[in-house]
């Protein structure tokens with residue numbers, strides 16, 4: 001069922017208002033890995049023993065290079081997970097906003113310009129006239 005231009009504009013306004021409520025965001029992805037700690041007497045250093053983990057780290061691209069961050073506390077990890085998931089929401093909303101705009105552009109009728117830019121003006125134009133009328 002194709003939506004009307006007015007419906008698409010309502011949907012676009014809803015998506016735009018969701019953008020306004022996005023929280024702190026950061027790019028990257030968080031992955032968990034197992035591992036051994038720095039204490040050589042810990043059980044994880046015994047041969048065949050299980051490592052610790054999973055340890056979480058965030059990787060992201062900075063200027064074409066992959067940068068890794070580790071987290072010193074569960075709270076820090078939880079904060080980063082919130083920030084990264086907010087980023088993914090931002091990306092998702094951005095895709096939705098583009099989709100709805102492409103629909104709007106297809107349906108938006110071509111309107112004659114009030115002032116055709118290729119036609120020379122008779123005398124003087126008032127660029128402020130349109131703006132002050134719109135207020």
Ligand SMILES: [Zn+2]
Pocket residue numbers: 036037038039042043044045052
């Ligand atoms: Zn250990």
